[in-house]
Amino acid sequence: MDRLCAGLSAGGVLRGVLLAGRETKPMSRRYTRRGTALLLVLTLLVSMLGAALPVMQKSGAASGTFATAYTALLEKAPVAQADLERDPYGLCRLVVTGYGGKDYGAVAAAVTDGLAILQYDTPLAARKAAVQLAQDGATAEPDSLCQLETDTNLTGNLCPWAGEMVGTTAFCARRQIPGHRVVIAQIDTGFMLDHPALQGRLVSDGIDLSGDGRANAAYDTRQRGATYWHATAVASVLAGNTDENVKILPYKVVRFGTDTCTASAVLATMEDAVAKGARVLNMSLSTSQNRAGFAAMMDKAAALGVAVCCSAGNVGAQISNRYPSALPQAITVSAVTADKTVAGFSNYGDLVDYCAPGSHITVATMDSGGAPAATTASGTSLSCPYGAACCALLLSLHPDLTLDQLNALLQGSAEDLGDPGFDPIYGNGLLRLDNLTQTGTTGNLTYTLTLPEGTLALTGTGDGADYDRAAATPWALWAEELQQITVADTVTGLGNFTFSGCQNAVFTLPETLQRLGAYVFENCKGLHTITLPRNVVQVGTGAFSGCSDLTVRGWRNTPAPRAAAAAGAAFLPLGCVHNYVCQILRPTDTDPGSLTYTCAVCGDTYTEPYAEPQVLGSGSCGRGVNWTCYATGQLEITGAGRLSAYSSSAAPWAAYADTVSSVFIGQGVTGVTGYAFADMRRRFCLPGSCNRWRAPLPF
Known part of the structure; x- marks a missing residue:
């Protein structure tokens, strides 16, 4: 599987003690190490953070079977720490x-x-x-042990620039697609569970698998320093860059009084989080050992479609053997500054998938007295949760996204930095969620799909492509999430299955459409009213099948009424596309004659003074039977006898099939043979058999 990537950076990264090998990616250039100090800045929490946030749950989450067994195992461990x-x-x-x-x-x-x-x-x-x-x-x-990297804190202010840079702020403001619930499992130190920045965003008080034996993932209020506020800082980035439907499941794996955790604790936590249904894992940690164990657990997560976001590390060097970040299933994120240049502390190399803000990021923490506060921090620990937030937001649009589809969205919207294409500094580029636009062609048309609005627009001139099934359309993945579909007034046709399954979309259709393919609106359950323009001449089989509570607005004498009847829908006529039939009343001694035109569909009529109509063709069509076709659209058959049979040859008036709108048969005609009017392509009418000039009836 192609590697995914994610991330931002903050207070630090859990760093592996040893080094090992990993799969490699092609490198486009070498990187000259830059020496830049990590910055971690403490400031008092802005008082408004505590207001108007909902109260979170206070109960701890029960551990799964594997996690429970691991907790019991730790109780039998002869030592908690060792010099490895x-x-x-x-x-x-x-x-x-x-x-x-x-x-x-x-x-x-x-x-x-x-x-x-x-x-x-x-x-x-x-x-x-x-x-x-x-x-x-x-x-x-x-x-093995994983170590938490910490640095010095400096006072700073809240800075919304990072969310604007990656587009999470714009994404949340613009989204129209309803959000699905997504859980991010954060594997970290202890959390300040009652921090205002996290209120309403935690699934529970979390789980402790560090071996400290705590009932939840709360931090030890008796201790201070970056080791203890690290998890709170990372969680505030996750919460601040996602919608309310994205929740955080806290896991504590770092023991109190240390800056390390065991790889086995991380593996047990990953298994438990996946079993609990987390779709995203956020891990600012790594080790140089236990590659096989992490690879097995990453395979399990990938098989279930779980995105695992990892920080690149804060050594400022090319590192290729950090686990799990160096594994191909991981989404590994390096750090950049506010001016979109690589942060000097950020690791680089072929393990990097994407980059995200990680320098001077304002995050939640606690002050020296244990009260909620804010700090400005730097590190790939903070770029990582930006990546996890991006993954969670995309999954909230469509929870069934595969990892390949998720990565395609991330890569397609990323802003290319550094050398064109992938490079070992910025990976596939800066994560961006404010540029989620997909364009392509469908037949003679161009389509534009925009997320998170959920809009689809078809533009161009001519017809769209026909598809053999709904899943074959370019936008099939997002069919159920689409909210608005607009077709330009230069479009003349929509192919088979074009919008099949777009059950929540509202449609704006032009009056230039001439063809609607088969099943074009199949299962569009959100389609309650549709207006078919008067120039639609074809509506394919099952065009509205599966549409409930549908009203079709359209014109008589078009496919609209028949399409409505086929779908069991109501039909609201907007008018009639008249099919006028001309009745020729020739002059007599007492009557000057007239040409009377009557619509065979709605009965509308008008009369013109008599003028001998132009004859298009005439001749014999049986023994004693003759035919005449007039430019007024009338085919007149007169005489005494039966029409000739035309089963093996075309009727003599076949050349005028596009002109004939009515057929009048004289009273002396005793029989009409099969296939006499087989080639008629226009709707036409026949009069009654008792009176030659009776008002025509629909044929």
Whole structure:
């Protein structure tokens, strides 16, 4: 799968202790390391943040089976921390992929889908078990530590520029597509759960899988420093750049009094979050070890369509072996400044998918007394949640987006920075959600799809393309989300299945349409009224099938009434496209004669003075039977006898099929044979058989 990308940056990144290898992307240029100090700035929280925000839930979220087993495992761990540089097996714990069921003396285990975390009594027991597990074909790696990077704080002010830069502010203001609920699982330190910036945005008080044994993900109010407000800062970026329908599920994996967490805790958290239905994971952490374990968990997340957003790291160097950010399933985000240049602290390289603001970002925190506050911070920990917010907003438009579709949207709307196309500094470019426009062609027309408004416009001259099914249209993915569809007045035809399934859209159609294809509005359940212009001459089969409570407004003597009847819809006539039939009353001694025109559809009539009509053609059409076709549209058949049979040859008036609007048959004509009028392409009328000049009736 192609790599995805995301992110912004803030107070810091959980950094791996060791380094390892990863899949690579093509690099377009080399990067000269820039030395720029990280900035973390504390300021008092603006008092208005506490007002008018709803109260969040206070109950903790129950852990899943794997997370519960992992929590029990930690209770049997002989040590909570260890010097892993001295002994990589110091935590007495293994992360095993391809696990077959043999634990070789483990005192506790947490197992899910071929991934196992095994706890042993001693480092030696873990080391021996790793050898035996490898002989069984499994990959057994010692559990490792991830470290939180922190820096100095400076006073700063709230700055909306970052949301404007990535377009999340414009996205939320412009959206017309109703938002679906999306949960972002944030894996981090402890949270200040009652911070005003987070009110109403948390799914619950969260889960602690750090080994501290807490009932929720709350931070320790007795401790201060960036280690303890990191999660609150990141969460405020997530909350501040998404709609209310996007919620945050807090996970605490960093133990109190430390700036590290174990890779096994992160893996257990990822599994639990995916099991709980989170669609986005936000992780500002990494390690140089446990690649196999993270790869297995990332595969599981990807299979379920979960976007995993990771920070690139704050070392300011080319790093290619940080996990999970270096894995191909991750959306890895580097940091840029307000002027869209790379931040000096941001890592770079082929692991980077996108970039986002990460320098001097105003975030939520707590002051030295434990009260809510705000800080200006820098780091890829803050660029990462901008990426997660972008993913969540797109998923809120369409929760069934696949990771490939999500990445295509992110990449298609990203602003290219640096070298053209992908480069190792900015990845695929700056994340932007204010430029979500898709254009293309359909037949002779051009279409423009705009998100998050959910509008579709067809422009150009001529007809759109025919499709063999609804799923074949270029906008099929967004059919149910479309809110407004507009067709330009230069469009003359809409092909088969064009708007099939656009059930919530309101349509604006021109009066230039001449053809509506089959199933063109199939299952458009939000279509309650439609006006068909008078020049529509074709409405295909099932054009309105599945449309409930539909009223068709249109003109008599067009396909509109028949289309309405076929759909079981009401028909509201706007008028009649008259089909006038001429009755020729020749002069007599007492009557000067006249040409009387009567609409065969609605009965409208008018009379003109008699003038001998032009004869277009005439001749014999049977023994004793003759025909005459007039320019007035009348085909007159007179004489005494039966018409000739025309089953194997065309009737003599076939050349005037486009002209004939009425057929008058004299009283002496005793029979009309089959196929006599088979080639008539216009609607025409026949008079009654008793009187030659009886008012014509619809044929």
